[in-house]
Amino acid sequence: MSVLVVGSVALDSVETPAGRVTEALGGSATYFSLAASLYTSVRLVAVVGDDFPQRGLTMLQERRVDLRGLEVLPGRTFRWAGRYGEDLNSAETLDTQLNVFAQFDPKIPGDFRDTPVLFLANIDPELQLRVVKEIHGASLTAMDTMNFWISSKRDVVTEVMRSVDVVLVNEAELRQYTQTRNLSTAARQILELGPRAVVVKKGEYGCAVFGRDGYFAVPAYPSEQVCDPTGAGDSFAGAFIGSLASSADRSWRAIRRGVLHGSVVASFTVESFSVDRVVTLQREDVDRRLSELVSFTQIEPDWEKELIDANQYPTEARR
C-alpha cells in the first residue's frame, strides 16, 4: 500500500571529517521518500522554492515518488548548513534559512486523502496535527519530531503523539521530551499516550523499539566508512515504514522486520554525502546487508537451550 509523507525538501551544505558538499539534496521528506520507495509507492507533500534544481525532482521521479503534492512557491528553497566533528553522532548547525518552508501549508491532493499509511516527518507539530486529521482513515500513522518543537510546542507534540500509531524519536529527544534519563521508563511514558510502538534511534548504537507487545533492540550495522550522518534517521523511517506498508501485517514481527530494514538502509545512507547512496540503492543491496546484520546479531536457531545449559557448574560448588 502507498505511503504519504509530509516533511521538508531542502538543500543541505554539510561538512564532515570526510569532506563537504554544498546545496546538495536533503530534507526529511526527501530521505524518507527515497528509502520508502524501495518498498512501496510514495506520495510526497512538501514545498520548495522556484530555485529548486530539476535534478532533485528527477531523482525523486526516477524512484516513482508521486510529486503532485510538492508545491513550488516563488522564492528560495529551505537551506540548512551543518558541520559534524569527529563525533559523527550530532551536527552543529551553522545556518538555517527557512525561506519558503516558513510558509509551508501542506496541501493534500484530493486522491492522496485515502493513503493508507502516513508518515509525519519532522515539521511544525501544528501542521502534523492538521495533516493527521485530514488523512484520518489511514490504517498506519507514524511521526518524527525534533528538539526545537519539543522545547517550543511540547503540548502540540503531545497531541500528535496521541494521534499516531508509531512515534520515532532519537534518544536525546526522548529524554528531553520525558525529562527522564532511563530510556525504558521514558518510552513507557509515550506508550501511555496511545501509540503502539516507540522507536528510539541511537545513531551509531543502533535502535530499540518499545511496544505494547514487547521490546526489540538491534545494534547498528558496523560500517567502516561513515561519511555523512545527515538523513540517517529519515531514511531509517522510510525503510521502516515502507517495509510495514509493503504488506497488511502490523504484527510485532512485522514491526521488528521494519526495524531491521530501517537499520540497514540508514547504514547505507551514512556512507555517502547527501542522498548519493540511498538514491542508487537497490533491494538486492539491502537484502545482502540484511543477511549480514542477521549474522552479526543473531545466534543459531537451536542455540538458546545450549546457551543456557552449556555452562554446567554445580550449584552446590558455588555456595
Add this chain to the structure above:
Amino acid sequence: MSVLVVGSVALDSVETPAGRVTEALGGSATYFSLAASLYTSVRLVAVVGDDFPQRGLTMLQERRVDLRGLEVLPGRTFRWAGRYGEDLNSAETLDTQLNVFAQFDPKIPGDFRDTPVLFLANIDPELQLRVVKEIHGASLTAMDTMNFWISSKRDVVTEVMRSVDVVLVNEAELRQYTQTRNLSTAARQILELGPRAVVVKKGEYGCAVFGRDGYFAVPAYPSEQVCDPTGAGDSFAGAFIGSLASSADRSWRAIRRGVLHGSVVASFTVESFSVDRVVTLQREDVDRRLSELVSFTQIEPDWEKELIDANQYPTEARR
C-alpha cells in the same frame, strides 16, 4: 576449568543519582571473581591492607573463590571514590588512594601456575606482562586495561595485547589507544597485534566483539533501575571468561555465548550498589534474563528468508 584473575580488591565510595555507599567492596578482581564464580572455580591474586574487612573475604569465600593468592600487607587497602551524574556512563573520580596497591607485586602460588585460563584485570601493564609470562601454559588468556595506562605506558599495553587471546576494552579506551574514531577500524588494529578477539564494551549500549572469525554485537539488557555502574565491565569480563572456561569450546559460537552471559551478569551488577547484586546472583537468575535478552534481540529461526522476501515490490516499479 579454573580461572586465575590478577587485579585489584578495593573499598569504593560511590555516589550516584540513586544514592551513595561508603567503603563498599569493590575492585576489578572482586567483581570479576564473583561473576566468574557462577561458571567455574576462581583463583584470585591481589593485595589488600590489614584493614580489609572480614566480610569482604567471607563474601568471596562463600563463592568458593580461592584466596591463597590474596596477599595481606601491613597498611591500608586501595580506596577509590567516585561520582556518577545523570549520565551514568562515566564516573568522575573524587579520590584515589592506592595504599598497599601501590606496591602490588603479584605472587602466584605454585599450584596456581598451571591454571588454564588467565584474566589480567586492569592493573599496571608491566605486572600484567610479568604474570602472563609466569602462566605461559594457559590455554586462554584475556586482558583489560584503562585510560591511565594507555596514556602512561602505551608500549607496555601493546606488549600485553600481543601476549593474549582476548582484549576487553571499553569504546573510549579503544579510541584512545588507536587514535581512531571508527570502532571497526580501531578493533582491526588490535586484532593485527595477535589477539583472536577484541571485546568492546559500550556501557548502556551493550557490546560488540570483533574476531578473526566474525563480528557479533548485542544491545544491553534494558534495565529500568540502573543504580551504580561500577564493576559492570569487570563482572561482564567475569561472566564472559567464566562461561568460556566452563568448557573446552573456544569456537566463535562459544565466544558469542560468553558475550551474552557477560551482558546479562553486567546488567544485574548495575542494579545495586557495589557487589550487592552480583554476590547474591544465582545461575537461575542469569538463565532467566538470558532468555529475555534472546527474546529482545533475536528473530525467529525461520525468519531470515521471510525477512528479506516479505517486502515484495517489483524492481521495475522503482525505476
